[in-house]
Amino acid sequence: MISWGDIYKVVVAMAPLYVALGLGYGSVRWWRIITPEQCEAINRLVSCITLPLFTFEFTLHVDPFAMNYRFISADAVSKVIVAVLLAAWPKCSSKGSYCWSVTSFSLSTLTNSLVVGVPLVSAMYGRWAQDLVVQLSVVQAIVWLTLLLFVFELRKAGCGLFSMAAAPSSAGGELASVESPPLKDVDGGGAEVAPRPSFWSLMKTVWLKLALNPNSYASIVGITWAFIANRWHFEMPSIMEGSVLIMSKAGTGMAMFSMGLFMALQEKILACGPSLTAFGMVLKFIAGPAATAIGAIAVGLRGDVLHLAIIQAALPQSITSFIFAREYGLHADVSTAVIFGMLVSLPVLVAYYVVLGFMS
Structure with a gap:
């Protein structure tokens, strides 16, 4: 059973994040x-x-040969x-949109596994649980965050190319502004629509x-190094390790700092309002946990491993996904729900x- 001392360890791990956010x-x-201009640069x-x-x-410190692939498959x-x-x-539904x-995918499935998950599950289940959460973090960075980045770039490139194909006077909202107005032919007859870019030109961009x-x-290079280093048992030279660490140690802190900057630029701390925050x-x-429970049971997870899969799915939203949402201008205000999520997550x-302990 988790003790008050274990909860205190989790709070100690989370508190520095809010210091960076407050700064x-x-x-x-x-x-x-x-x-505000400097905020964008940061x-x-x-x-x-x-x-x-x-x-x-x-990523480069994980052992790919010791991963629990059934656990990863469930995720x-x-x-x-x-x-x-x-x-x-x-x-x-008419209320739905791809944006x-x-x-919604980012909010429900991408988790803050390293910062919050590692100390929390370690206190709950021990070192084996910590190792599994780190493995999921690596897969999330390699596969899911890369796919999210691809979707953001696809949306950005599509909007940009469609806008170039449209007339300069087009205006409106995320996809209405990229539709081309009708163009008359030389005889003043029927209307034509400005051509849209081909699939291949979009993919090229x-x-x-x-x-x-x-x-x-970054994650692909890291996991490649991990495969090589664990296969032939050698370590990265200390001069290279130090060069990476000097900036990587600032990663989470700077992400929270950037989130604090974003909050300060809004009229309200929860820029998306109470309804979208609740959503x-x-x-x-x-x-997220419900979908994970289905996936975990489907691949045959049982006992504490099943419980761990469900709990890690309920971790707060990934800070990286918030940074991407802000960078690409897609519902970054809704992503501030990560702030409230971290407050209530413990x-x-x-x-x-x-509850899961009583059910076992």
Whole structure:
């Protein structure tokens, strides 16, 4: 059973995150030492330098030959279930849209495994649980965050190319502004529509952007090194390790600092309002764990491993996904639900742990 001392360890691990967030908020709102323009530059620093190095650093230390692939498969099945349901949402409901599907997927499935998950599950179940959560973090960085980045780039490239094909006077909202107005032919007769870019030109633009974005290959380079190092049993030279660590250690802190800057630029701390915040909490603490329970049972997980899979799915939203949402301008205000989620996550996760313990 988890003790008050274990809960205190989790609180100690989480408290520094809120110090960094508070410093970012105060730098803009109270002390006014950082301007809105500088906030954008800081977010670029986090997105393109500190987070890629942070991802690379923890990925290269994992042992790929000792991974629990059944546990990883359960997580993958749950994410596929959520992705399929969200992809069908715009087709089945007038209130759905693909942009909201992307945001909902991020809120319900991408977790803050390293910062919150590691100390929490270690206190609950021990070192073996910590190792499994780290493994999921690596897979999340390599597969799911890379796919999220691909979707963001696809949306950005599609909107940009469609806008170039449209007339300069087009205006409106996420996809209405990229539709081309009708153009008359030389005889003043029927209307024509400006041509849209081909699928291949769109893919070319997206892959070029991904190739220039360090987030898309930091985890891949890291896991490649991990395979080589664990296969032939050698370590990274200390001079290279130190060069990576000096910036990667700032990754999580700078991400929280950037989130504080974003909060300070909004009129309200929870910029998305109470309704969307509640929606985000339902996705995070109910929909995500429910999908994970289905996936875990489907692949045959039982006992404490099944409980761990459900609990890790209820961890707060990934900070990296918030940084991406802000960088690409897709519902970053809704992603501030991660702030409220981190505040309420501890009692929710302990409640999950107690209930699952009684059920076993």
